[in-house]
Amino acid sequence: MKLELETIPVWDGVASKSECYVCDLMAEAQKDALSFYLGNSVMNPGTRVKVNESGFCTKHWQxxxxxxxxxxxxxxxxxxxxxxxxKFEKSINSLLGTKNPRQAKKAIQSLKEDMQKREKGCLVCSAMQQRLDRYLFTTCYLWGEDSAFRSALQEGKGFCLHHFQLLLETAPAVLSGSLLAQFVHDLTQTEVLNLDRIANDVHWMTQKYKSENMDKPWNGCEDAHKRGVDKMTGRHRVIDPV
Ligand SMILES: [Zn+2]
Ligand SMILES: [Zn+2]
Structure with a gap:
């Protein structure tokens, strides 16, 4: 795998002690990609051709x-x-010209296929995907090369489950032999510890709503439900790359 290293943002990410720094970096990547399509680039014929072909996913159009x-x-x-x-001309003519149930079903199917092709891919998601690949690669690479990064990752809060899985999937292309096995073990250990931490926080949040616990402290668990959802699903992720 030949990918550009993104050492600085990844180091900043791990130092931020975020619940998932890959999600934070994806938020930045999304912002940058949206700015590109909100700026002067849309005057460029090349950009318009790409937009005409791929467009955006529903989230990014919105x-x-x-x-x-x-x-x-x-x-x-x-x-x-x-x-x-x-692109829809043929299907629309078939829908308009339908004379019997068989033709109707065929025309409906044809429009469905056109829609599936039309809605596939998103230029913002594909820009995010390129950056994501580099961040995942860099994380695995730094873990293998730099003991300070390894410790920082171990002391961090892990990742959302979505990016945890993608990191594991990336690792065999970057690390090999005993290093790969150790990375998988260490990353999973950190992840499980942090999943348990959030699960305890969420549980205390449910207990705080009981009348007997009304006067007890929140212990920083006021937003545990949100952190729990983010940890399970990821706040910022690629939806539909081209
Ligand atoms: Zn994430
Ligand atoms: Zn998208």
Whole structure:
């Protein structure tokens, strides 16, 4: 695997003691990719061709339209809708010309296939995916090369389950032999400790709602439900890369 190392953001991430620094880095990657499609790049014909072909996933179309930059979105939507109309022409004519149930079912299926192709891929997700691959690679690489990073990762709060699994999946391309086995063991140990920590926090939160515990301290568990959900699912993840 040949990937550019991203040592500085990954070191900053591990030093931040976040619940999942990969999620934080993905939030940045998403922001950067959205800014690109909200900026002057949409005036560039090459960008518009890419938008016409791939478009965005529903989440990223929504974030783009919510960003209060209507002119650029109008330009992209204008040509995207035109392209969609062209791609759907055959299916629409079949739907309009249907004469019997067999033709109707065939036309409905054809539109479904067009929709599936049209909705596949997202330019923001694919930009995020490229950065994600580099962050995962760098994390495994630094763990193998730098004992200070190894300790920092062990003392950290682990990752969301989604990025934990992706790190494990990346590891065999970066580490080998006993190092790979040790990485898998150490990362899992840190992850399980931190899952248990959050589970205890969430449990205390449920107990705090009982009247007998009303006057007891929260112990920092006021937001444990949110941290629990984030830990299980990841706050920022790639949905639909091209
Ligand atoms: Zn994450
Ligand atoms: Zn997307």
């Amino acid at each position: 974030l783009l339209t919510a960003a209060n930059k209507p002119q650029g979105i109008a330009l992209m939507t204008d040509t995207y809708l035109g392209m969609t109309r062209t």
